[in-house]
Amino acid sequence: MAAVIPDHLHDHHHHGPTGLMRWITTTNHKDIGTMYMIFSFIMFLSGGVMALTIRAELFQPGLQVVQPEFFNQLTSMHGLVMVFGAIMPAFVGFANWQIPLMIGASDMAFARMNNWSFWLLPPAAILLLGSFFVPGGAMAAGWTMYAPLSVQMGMGMDMAIFAIHIMGISSIMGAINIVVTVLNMRAPGMTMMKMPLFCWTWLITAYLLIAVMPVLAGAVTMVLTDRHFGTSFFNAAGGGDPVLYQHVFWFFGHPEVYIMILPAFGIISEIIPTFARKPLFGYASMVYATASIAILSFTVWAHHMFTTGMPAVGQLFFMYATMLIAVPTGVKVFNWVATMWRGSLTFETPMLWATGFIFVFTIGGFTGLICAVAPIDIQLQDTYYVVAHFHYVLVAGSLFALFAGAYYWLPKWTGHMADERLGKIHFWCSMVFFNITFFPMHFLGLAGMPRRIPDYALQFADFNAMATIGAFGFGFSQLIFIVVLVKCVKGGEKAAARAWEGAHGLEWTVPSPAPHHTFEVPPVVK
Amino acid sequence: MSQTYEKYFVPEPSRYPIFGSIALLLIASGAVMWLNKVGSGPWTLAIGFAVLIYMLFGWFGQVVRESEGGSYGKNVDASFRWSMGWFIFSEVMFFAAFFGALFYIRVLGLPWLADSDNSLLWPGFSAAWPSAGPLVEDPFTPMAAWGIPAINTLILLTSGATLTWAHWGMMKENRGQLKAGLFLTILLGAIFLSLQIYEYMHAYHEMNLKLTSGIYGSTFFMLTGFHGLHVTIGAIMLTVMLFRVIAGHFSKEHHFAFEATAWYWHFVDVVWLMLFVVVYWL
Ligand code: HEM
Ligand SMILES: [Cu+2]
Numbered sequence: 096m097a098a099v100i101p102d103h104l105h106d107h108h109h110h111g112p113t114g115l116m117r118w119i120t121t122t123n124h125k126d127i128g129t130m131y132m133i134f135s136f137i138m139f140l141s142g143g144v145m146a147l148t149i150r151a152e153l154f155q156p157g158l159q160v161v162q163p164e165f166f167n168q169l170t171s172m173h174g175l176v177m178v179f180g181a182i183m184p185a186f187v188g189f190a191n192w193q194i195p196l197m198i199g200a201s202d203m204a205f206a207r208m209n210n211w212s213f214w215l216l217p218p219a220a221i222l223l224l225g226s227f228f229v230p231g232g233a234m235a236a237g238w239t240m241y242a243p244l245s246v247q248m249g250m251g252m253d254m255a256i257f258a259i260h261i262m263g264i265s266s267i268m269g270a271i272n273i274v275v276t277v278l279n280m281r282a283p284g285m286t287m288m289k290m291p292l293f294c295w296t297w298l299i300t301a302y303l304l305i306a307v308m309p310v311l312a313g314a315v316t317m318v319l320t321d322r323h324f325g326t327s328f329f330n331a332a333g334g335g336d337p338v339l340y341q342h343v344f345w346f347f348g349h350p351e352v353y354i355m356i357l358p359a360f361g362i363i364s365e366i367i368p369t370f371a372r373k374p375l376f377g378y379a380s381m382v383y384a385t386a387s388i389a390i391l392s393f394t395v396w397a398h399h400m401f402t403t404g405m406p407a408v409g410q411l412f413f414m415y416a417t418m419l420i421a422v423p424t425g426v427k428v429f430n431w432v433a434t435m436w437r438g439s440l441t442f443e444t445p446m447l448w449a450t451g452f453i454f455v456f457t458i459g460g461f462t463g464l465i466c467a468v469a470p471i472d473i474q475l476q477d478t479y480y481v482v483a484h485f486h487y488v489l490v491a492g493s494l495f496a497l498f499a500g501a502y503y504w505l506p507k508w509t510g511h512m513a514d515e516r517l518g519k520i521h522f523w524c525s526m527v528f529f530n531i532t533f534f535p536m537h538f539l540g541l542a543g544m545p546r547r548i549p550d551y552a553l554q555f556a557d558f559n560a561m562a563t564i565g566a567f568g569f570g571f572s573q574l575i576f577i578v579v580l581v582k583c584v585k586g587g588e589k590a591a592a593r594a595w596e597g598a599h600g601l602e603w604t605v606p607s608p609a610p611h612h613t614f615e616v617p618p619v620v621k
Numbered sequence: 622m623s624q625t626y627e628k629y630f631v632p633e634p635s636r637y638p639i640f641g642s643i644a645l646l647l648i649a650s651g652a653v654m655w656l657n658k659v660g661s662g663p664w665t666l667a668i669g670f671a672v673l674i675y676m677l678f679g680w681f682g683q684v685v686r687e688s689e690g691g692s693y694g695k696n697v698d699a700s701f702r703w704s705m706g707w708f709i710f711s712e713v714m715f716f717a718a719f720f721g722a723l724f725y726i727r728v729l730g731l732p733w734l735a736d737s738d739n740s741l742l743w744p745g746f747s748a749a750w751p752s753a754g755p756l757v758e759d760p761f762t763p764m765a766a767w768g769i770p771a772i773n774t775l776i777l778l779t780s781g782a783t784l785t786w787a788h789w790g791m792m793k794e795n796r797g798q799l800k801a802g803l804f805l806t807i808l809l810g811a812i813f814l815s816l817q818i819y820e821y822m823h824a825y826h827e828m829n830l831k832l833t834s835g836i837y838g839s840t841f842f843m844l845t846g847f848h849g850l851h852v853t854i855g856a857i858m859l860t861v862m863l864f865r866v867i868a869g870h871f872s873k874e875h876h877f878a879f880e881a882t883a884w885y886w887h888f889v890d891v892v893w894l895m896l897f898v899v900v901y902w903l
Contacts, residue, residue: 111633111634112634116634116636117634119636119639120634120635120636120638120639121634122631122632122633122634122635200629201628201629201631202629202631204700204703204704205700205704206631206632207632207635207637207638207680208638210635210638211637211638211641211642214638214639214641214642215641215642215645217642218642218643218645218646218649221646222646222649222650222653230659249657250653250656250657250659253652253653253656253657254649254650254653257649257650257652257653258649260649261645261646261649264645267708267711270707271704271707271708271711272704274703274704274707275700275703275704275707278703279696279699279700279703280629280696280700305707305710305711305714306710306711306714307714308711309711309712309714309715309717309718310714310715310717310718312715312718313715313717313718313719313722314718317718317719317722317843320832320839320843322656323656324832324833325831325832325833326832326833326838326839326842326843327753327754327757327833327835327836327838327839328722328836328839328840330754331734331754331755332754332755332756332757333753333754333756333757333835333836333839334726334730334731334734334752334753334754334755334757334835334836334837335726335730335754335835335836335839336725336726336730336733336734338730339722339725339726339730342721342725343718343721343722346718346721615628
């Protein structure tokens with residue numbers, strides 16, 4: 096009843112363009128959030144196809160499916176597409192939908208710029224994916240694009256560089272929008288320390304984005320001029336140093352991994368209290384932990400470079416600084432568990448994903464800690480151990496949190512509850528197949544199998560076969576989510592305004608689905 | 622949070638962003654084609670820039686109309702202030718990448734290149750700055766600090782003062798002073814740029830100092846070049862402000878576009894001071 100009516104009746108100024116033009120010109124944070132999420136899901140599937148091709152090649156030793164050159168393109172583009180196309184835009188989509196709803200704002204601070212932030216992504220995706228079809232193929236220097244390899248590639252590399260520039264502009268504008276919205280658009284009474292943790296984590300994430308995306312732009316610009324204009328930044332013959340590229344890249348790269356996990360922490364911190372029916376344990380310490388993670392993340396970058404040559408003092412500094420980050424991360428895990436402690440827990444789909452997240456993400460945190468120990472990492476760097484580590488934190492971390500958040504807020508977005516049974520099947524399939532895929536990679540890495548190689552020695556065959564089976568299982572499990580989405584958009588059990596009975600926060604005070612315009616008169620928070 | 626509620630301005634649907642996206646797609650593909658000598662890169666680039674300029678005119682024009690039409694209240698003003706501050710922070714980080722590269726090369730990279738491990742590879746190479754590395758054998762003269770660069774420092778510092786003077790004019794509602802101050806600032810910016818162009822030509826023709834002159838040439842031209850680009854953008858912004866002042870825009874209370882431009886100009890100024898010290902002088 097009230098659920099759909101406001102969309103059309105109360106919309107005084109929604110007589111703008113219709114059809115496709117509505118989506119192209121929209122300034123509405125909900126429309127833009129939806130577009131971000133659809134885009135990121137498409138990119139997730141494209142990156143997934145690349146991953147499955149990689150795994151198909153690695154099913155057996157020897158070369159069966161693709162040529163080594165193409166294999167390198169696949170690993171490189173898989174990384175770029177997933178990081179910049181899938182995970183980051185998905186979180187921005189969440190921010191667009193949720194932050195105004197959660198702080199009681201009528202929209203994002205700069206609604207028109209918000210539209211541009213989104214619409215810059217398709218051109219970037221065209222450049223990235225299109226580069227597969229140009230002479231020489233896509234960029235194949237790894238998602239990290241290390242010099243000197245990146246200085247030597249063909250025009251696919253140039254396309255990747257410009258794609259990164261465009262995505263960088265998009266991220267910076269999006270981040271500025273989020274910072275300003277959070278700082279300036281909160282409803283009366285919504286003090287900073289009353290703000291939902293998701294908004295806090297995004298505020299800090301946005302700060303990280305503004306700080307490091309320009310550095311990445313600088314790094315790839317240096318690659319570009321080294322390639323075409325004869326500069327010598329990464330050329331030792333001219334006095335430059337290829338290792339310089341790694342420093343600049345990882346100065347961006349490490350904060351970047353926190354950009355991909357802090358909003359996930361925020362989502363989990365919303366979901367756990369709802370289904371534990373208890374307020375979040377240690378709210379203030381969560382805020383401080385997030386802030387200290389962000390600050391520390393600028394001081395650890397060279398833990399990605401333990402084998403590229405660094406004085407021992409440097410190794411020690413970066414080793415200890417990295418281990419220090421585990422402390423605030425541990426605070427978070429502790430707080431989530433403490434929130435659940437003696438709560439009246441139920442495990443609806445979002446909560447399943449959230450508890451699953453805590454479990455598997457923590458494994459990834461521990462392997463990170465192991466990689467942080469310089470003498471150990473000299474063995475592990477560039478092996479499958481690192482691949483296992485970052486997939487535990489990125490897939491089981493960021494991606495699982497995104498699914499948790501999607502199941503949690505889908506009722507608010509569509510007005511219908513998502514299919515619980517399918518959601519649970521989706522979770523359990525993902526969880527099991529994820530571990531089948533990535534757990535063996537720890538052993539492969541410890542045994543010395545290098546990453547980014549299309550062929551391998553015979554003794555690695557069994558674990559690789561297992562990982563490939565898991566990967567296909569994981570890939571097909573994601574199709575369940577498409578079914579869930581379609582069903583949920585089309586119909587299903589009507590969602591109440593407060594879709595989960597334990598949920599608190601302003602977003603649950605507006606009808607489900609949230610009307611096109613919300614909080615045009617700000618609510619007063621007591 | 623203000624106590625009295627004031628409706629926050631949310632713009633109508635707009636077609637400018639998509640033009641911006643098309644423009645950047647054309648510019649990027651044009652650049653790729655041009656750099657790799659396939660297709661008609663320069664034309665694609667040119668069309669891309671044309672679309673971009675159309676978009677900038679249209680979009681900023683609309684913002685100006687909204688602002689003069691009184692759509693932007695106190696809250697929107699605060700948003701603009703925050704956003705300009707954060708935007709400048711992102712620019713600072715962009716320059717930090719290049720300053721960081723210079724610092725790394727001078728303090729770590731070159732000494733390592735010249736240390737005993739590498740002496741077999743490049744006998745006789747010493748890490749003295751300025752350096753073009755062990756293999757670029759094309760002697761050049763480094764840029765001295767106490768000629769044009771020092772004059773340029775004075776010019777930029779003076780332009781900061783004239784801009785502040787213009788701002789005082791705004792606050793005193795003395796339009797003449799405002800216009801004169803803005804005009805002087807733009808003039809000083811233009812002189813700065815002309816001197817820099819002269820300096821570049823001098824470097825290329827008489828000092829054999831080029832972008833390809835090893836790491837010294839790379840850092841020198843990239844840092845000063847990006848700075849020069851920012852001076853150009855700042856000068857364009859100032860010119861727009863001058864036209865708007867002439868058209869009677871802005872009031873004592875409502876002139877953030879002017880202030881944002883001033884912030885930007887001062888930021889460009891500070892970057893120059895850093896450049897002067899670490900690129901030219903030390
Ligand atoms: C307790 C926290 C963490 C610690 C101590 C840690 C430590 C490390 C270390 C030392 C490496 C380098 C390994 C090597 O290359 O030899 C690494 C790699 C990586 N980590 Fe983490 N990490 C942590 C959390 C995370 C999180 C939360 C993410 C992302 C969501 C992440 C993403 C990555 C990625 C993508 C790489 C590999 C990059 C590459 O070489 O391609 N890490 N981590
Ligand atoms: Cu890291």
